[in-house]
Amino acid sequence: MQLFFQENITPPLISLDQDESRHLYKVLRKKQGDHVFVTNGAGLLFECVILEANPRKTSLKVVHTTEVEEESFHIHLVIAPTKSPDRMEWMVEKITEIGFHELTLLQTMNSERSYLKTDRLEKKIISACKQSLKYRIPILHPISKLDEILDSGEFEDYQKFIAYVDEHHDHHLFDSADPRGKYLVLIGPEGDFDPVEIKKALQAGFKPVSLGKARLRTETAGLATVQILQTLNR
Numbered sequence: 312m313q314l315f316f317q318e319n320i321t322p323p324l325i326s327l328d329q330d331e332s333r334h335l336y337k338v339l340r341k342k343q344g345d346h347v348f349v350t351n352g353a354g355l356l357f358e359c360v361i362l363e364a365n366p367r368k369t370s371l372k373v374v375h376t377t378e379v380e381e382e383s384f385h386i387h388l389v390i391a392p393t394k395s396p397d398r399m400e401w402m403v404e405k406i407t408e409i410g411f412h413e414l415t416l417l418q419t420m421n422s423e424r425s426y427l428k429t430d431r432l433e434k435k436i437i438s439a440c441k442q443s444l445k446y447r448i449p450i451l452h453p454i455s456k457l458d459e460i461l462d463s464g465e466f467e468d469y470q471k472f473i474a475y476v477d478e479h480h481d482h483h484l485f486d487s488a489d490p491r492g493k494y495l496v497l498i499g500p501e502g503d504f505d506p507v508e509i510k511k512a513l514q515a516g517f518k519p520v521s522l523g524k525a526r527l528r529t530e531t532a533g534l535a536t537v538q539i540l541q542t543l544n545r
Contacts, residue, residue: 474536
């Protein structure tokens with residue numbers, strides 16, 4: 312299946328934007344009468360027939376609509392951007408393929424980067440969703456300070472964890488999290504969280520967890536977190 316993405320779909324007719332139309336027409340060589348699949352990124356999958364294949368604006372007619380159920384769990388990853396934007400883009404691509412729901416970029420005391428272009432990350436997310444046939448686009452939040460996360464009242468019903476390097480705790484995330492839950496996991500920068508930040512998180516109800524015996528790079532830790540929680544809910 313070749314999947315296309317278009318927001319604000321109002322059946323029975325769909326018009327693909329220029330980027331999607333160009334890909335359909337010039338790369339895939341689709342033509343009038345061919346069947347294609349389109350998602351709105353909010354859980355709906357539309358089977359369509361091409362009315363007009365045009366590299367600027369392709370017109371489709373919806374012939375069947377499927378609503379994809381939401382998963383029984385929710386992964387919200389809060390992670391400090393890496394010094395290299397490429398490494399963060401790689402992580403976003405891979406965790407999208409594996410499956411997550413929300414991502415918040417985190418500014419900490421040891422952050423090496425306090426700004427990252429979210430438009431590039433959003434494109435990576437959409438592209439990875441299309442490639443891996445996912446019909447719900449994860450939410451990407453702008454960068455937030457740690458105190459804003461800790462003081463927020465919206466995570467009261469979440470299982471909250473902070474992953475950091477500490478030889479004195481061996482509570483693995485897989486053993487600490489309960490299946491079919493809502494998870495909020497903090498991942499620090501390459502220099503890890505400052506002890507003051509760890510203390511604040513623990514006081515705010517976050518549980519310290521390990522992702523394994525090896526010390527992981529920030530982007531690897533983000534990938535491992537999503538994979539662990541997906542495995543827990545397999």
